[in-house]
Amino acid sequence: MTNPAKADWLAVEWFENRLSVWAMQGSTVLDTATGAAIGDSVDALIQSLTQLVASWGLSARLPTVVAGWPEAAWRAVPCSAVADKTAAQPDENFNLQFIPGLRQSEPSGLLHGAETRIAGFLSLNKDWDGVICLPGATSVWAQVSAGEVVSFQGFLTGELIATLGADGPAPENTALDDTAFDEALSDGLSRPERLAGRLASLRADRMIGDMPAPTVQARLAGTLIGAELAAARPYWLGQSLAVIGPEAEASLYMRALAQQGAPATQADAKRMALAGICAVRRATTGAG
Secondary structure (H helix, E strand, O other): OOOHHHOOEEEEEEEOOEEEEEEEEOOEEEEEEEEEOOOOOHHHHHHHHHHHOHHHOOOOOEEEEEEOOOOOOEEEOOEEOOOOOOEEEEOOOEEEEEOOEEEEOOOOEEEOOHHHHHHHHHHHOOOOOEEEEEOOOOEEEEEEEOOEEEEEEEEOHHHHHHHOOOOOOOOOOOOOOHHHHHHHHHHHHHOHHHHHHHHHHHHHHHHHOOOOHHHHHHHHHHHHHHHHHHHOHHHHOOOOEEEEEOHHHHHHHHHHHHHOOOOOEEEEHHHHHHHHHHHHHHHHHOOO
16 A cells, blocks of 8 residues: 555445545545444544544545445435435544435335445446345345436345344354255245244254254355345346345355356445445546
8 A cells, every 4th residue: 555644535434333444546545444433423433534544644624425324315216326416514634525325215215335335336337237236234135227226125134144143144254054055045035934933943943052053054044035035036036136245245145146047246345335435526526
């Protein structure tokens, strides 16, 4: 990395209580930092940012474009994937520019952050139409066409996995039980009405301890993702597909889709987030 003190703006993503910050000079990344967010107020955001970039020697009041902020305004879908306005909130340390999220009335839904990753993917894949899946605590399926987000649907799959006691679909230090995942995926997809009963059995298996933890975890992920695929079938069946998310979660969705004869393109979540923030900056300021 080069000297971050030469940055003329900052790109920031708030994602599931973690901040990623890029020191930018035009479209060039000078340095990066990632850390936990202290809280979800603007004051807490500023405090978190100040701590993360303390060693960079930045100029005061740098333009700071923030994606994923939960209190940002909304745009109603269908709309362009790239926002043409941001909400300014100047501070003595950072000139904050919040990227608005997306809002949908039917079914009800809110996006804060996923829309910027979608914008990044479309900025790097011109004229791409299809459906983008974005795994996370709330997974999102978004239909995009002609540069617009046409509709989306969210699922609490990741949050349910965490609530039921797993650390996530595939922690980095745990090898996935492929057979258990595939069997549970098939069952969840073909018999989604059994979801509540399957989850109760899996929780019992986990508490009793007779089944290896990786197997319980794989079955939990497979069952929930299978039920999600059953509900989201209109989004992914016969569509061009892309998956954007953390590697552990995204790899499971890629595997699940491939088994349904629906191959997808996998894109790096952080790269898409930065590309989306840059696209919004270009659209709102005309800067390169």
